[in-house]
Amino acid sequence: MSIRVLVVDDSAFIRKIVTDILSEDPYINVLDIARNGREALDKIKLLSPDVVTLDVEMPVMDGLECLKEIMNVKPVPVIMVSSLTTEGANATIKALELGAIDFIAKPRNIFDVGNEKVKKEIIEKIKIAKNSIVRPSSSFVHYTRSEKKKVINSQKLKHIVAIGTSTGGPRALQQVIPPIPGNIPAAFVVVQHMPQGFTKSLAARLDSMSELNVKEAEDGDIITSGYAYIAPGSYHMVFQKESNTGQIVIRLNKNAPEGGHRPSVNVMMSSLADTGQNNIIGVIMTGMGADGCEGLKRLKTDNGAHIIAQDEKSCVVYGMPKAAVQAGIVDKVIALNDISNEIIRKVGV
CATH class of the missing domain: 3.40.50.2300 (Response regulator)
Structure with missing residues (x-):
């Protein structure tokens, strides 16, 4: 055919x-x-x-x-x-x-x-x-700057929410990030498969709709409550825990692509597992293939992470969430427009 x-x-x-x-x-x-x-x-x-x-x-x-x-x-x-x-x-x-x-x-x-x-x-x-x-x-809720005011977030970092997505992801992220309250005691780290340059535009667009501060991640950024960091196209995003302060610092590298991807969801999730942090929420959304599955397994096993997968019906392509569901590591399979509520519920805002 x-x-x-x-x-x-x-x-x-x-x-x-x-x-x-x-x-x-x-x-x-x-x-x-x-x-x-x-x-x-x-x-x-x-x-x-x-x-x-x-x-x-x-x-x-x-x-x-x-x-x-x-x-x-x-x-x-x-x-x-x-x-x-x-x-x-x-x-x-x-x-x-x-x-x-x-x-x-x-x-x-x-x-x-x-x-x-x-x-x-x-x-x-x-x-x-x-x-x-x-x-x-018309099937999506639209968020605009007029609805969303930036808030000063003085909350201590209690949770890290790690999101991986690919085909259909930019639009899906617009249903997940903007509803999150700016004073949440959590930070968000995101890998969206995209080339260099486009991730900056995506971050700016999401920032204009959100109470959260959304930015393209830079090497040396300290993970802070009320922020969402999007891995720049062509770079892996990994994490380094400072032994003296306990702060988690973002590091960007040009190591070889993993599974054809740089940034790779697996690389991000596995590096987050290496920090030894608990209170991690892993979210896997629309996209082709299985990137993220191995990293989520590690987060589940080593860090006791709560894993959320987008359901088939609301995905543009049901590949990455399907792989995680089939691996038996997902705690909640939910529709796209319920993901932000599940994150808020788990974080306890």
């Missing part, structure tokens, strides 16, 4: 390269191309593709406007094609909010689009998108 794809980009060069890459896979059939959002909408109605690749920046109707229309009129799995700029990253985070399944970052050198690593990523993401669940934006 082939996957039928519509390729949307205003650059003839990019359309040709993406079409050629996808056509190399026997299970993918490029139905047609479109040069802008307006043309894309007409062709989606006419052809009913399984997956759409959608450029962010286009004339006539840009990718974000087109995506809104797709989600309103005929929801279909969409993968955004984004430039590696701050503007491109911000627009991509917005697109994931609106319902895009995932994104592909255009390499800085446009001729690198055809390299093997990029080819493999594009084909893999198309296949994941085909089997993912599309959730229109």
Whole structure:
């Protein structure tokens, strides 16, 4: 059964390269191309593709406007094609909010689009998108800065909440982080599989919606109540416990990817287990594969952590939570919109 794809980009060069890459896979059939959002909408109605690749920046109707229309009129799995700029990253985070399944970052050198690593990523993401669940934006609670005021948190650090997620994660995190009260006696550490640059935009977006202070983690950050630290793309996030103060310090490194990922959820969770901390809550959410499962096993066995998994029904891709559930280490399997309440209940705010 082939996957039928519509390729949307205003650059003839990019359309040709993406079409050629996808056509190399026997299970993918490029139905047609479109040069802008307006043309894309007409062709989606006419052809009913399984997956759409959608450029962010286009004339006539840009990718974000087109995506809104797709989600309103005929929801279909969409993968955004984004430039590696701050503007491109911000627009991509917005697109994931609106319902895009995932994104592909255009390499800085446009001729690198055809390299093997990029080819493999594009084909893999198309296949994941085909089997993912599309959730229109209207099915989510939306948090804005006007509702959320930053609060001064003088609480002693009692809990660490470690969250791992991948495909569908940026949007899922918007349902988990913003409802958390800013005066919680806990800190949050997060691995979201994403390239460099995009994690900074994600952290800024979450920070604008939350009472918690959300930031892209920096080497040397001391884990503090009321903060959420997101591992930067291309870096592993690990922890070092200071023997004299007992404080936990974030360390970033460029060690080899684990299971194809850097940052890796397993690396973060295992390093947290090494600190010997108790009162840890592990959360595993939507995403492909099994990253996080081994690290959560260690947190469960060595630290007595409370493990929460997102349920299948609310996941975009039920891979990472499924692996943890099958390993028998999960204490609670719950819907996405109940995860923040479960964290608050466990922490005892």
